[in-house]
Amino acid sequence: MKKQSSLSAIFFTALITAVVVGAMVWGAVAAGWLHFGVAKVESRDSLLDTAAGALGKKGGNFVCEVTVSTPQGALNSEPKVYHDVLVAGLEPEAKAGWYQGEYTMSESRKGALRMEGTKAFVSRPAMFERFGQMITQEEFTIDLADGAFVQTLTFKDGTRRHMIKGVCAKFTKAPF
Numbered sequence: 147m148k149k150q151s152s153l154s155a156i157f158f159t160a161l162i163t164a165v166v167v168g169a170m171v172w173g174a175v176a177a178g179w180l181h182f183g184v185a186k187v188e189s190r191d192s193l194l195d196t197a198a199g200a201l202g203k204k205g206g207n208f209v210c211e212v213t214v215s216t217p218q219g220a221l222n223s224e225p226k227v228y229h230d231v232l233v234a235g236l237e238p239e240a241k242a243g244w245y246q247g248e249y250t251m252s253e254s255r256k257g258a259l260r261m262e263g264t265k266a267f268v269s270r271p272a273m274f275e276r277f278g279q280m281i282t283q284e285e286f287t288i289d290l291a292d293g294a295f296v297q298t299l300t301f302k303d304g305t306r307r308h309m310i311k312g313v314c315a316k317f318t319k320a321p322f
Contacts, residue, residue: 205237208288210295212247212312221277221307234288234295234314236266243268245286245297247310257284264291272299279303288314 232247257270297310
């Protein structure tokens with residue numbers, strides 16, 4: 147008889163332990179401490195689409211720390227190099243973008259926005275002369291994956307020159 151009572155005690159102890167552990171696990175899942183399920187394995191393409199889609203319809207503003215390299219006279223002259231901070235904006239709903247800096251695309255005269263993966267391209271036609279050459283297009287890009295900013299001018303003869311390079315970070319306005 148001793149064997150039966152010890153066997154029932156072991157069974158009863160195991161049952162109580164299983165109920166207590168089950169209740170603790172249920173409580174941890176309900177509190178959000180534990181998550182059960184299969185984690186999704188995302189492809190590189192879906193991660194890039196997510197980064198590009200992170201802008202949403204409203205877009206975003208960016209603060210960019212850049213290095214400006216402007217020729218002193220003619221296009222082949224020694225450039226004046228200096229550091230600056232500029233603000234850029236992307237507006238996917240309006241398919242437009244702008245930045246404030248050297249040769250700006252201002253908020254009132256925006257450029258056309260197109261996305262390629264995580265890179266936003268904003269460009270507009272131009273017709274002004276600088277460095278002894280006619281400029282036909284201004285363009286800037288912001289890579290949403292790493293924040294790289296590049297501003298490029300295209301000249302009438304087809305040559306392109308990067309004038310501004312830097313890094314941008316998205317910012318949000320304070321609620322007051």
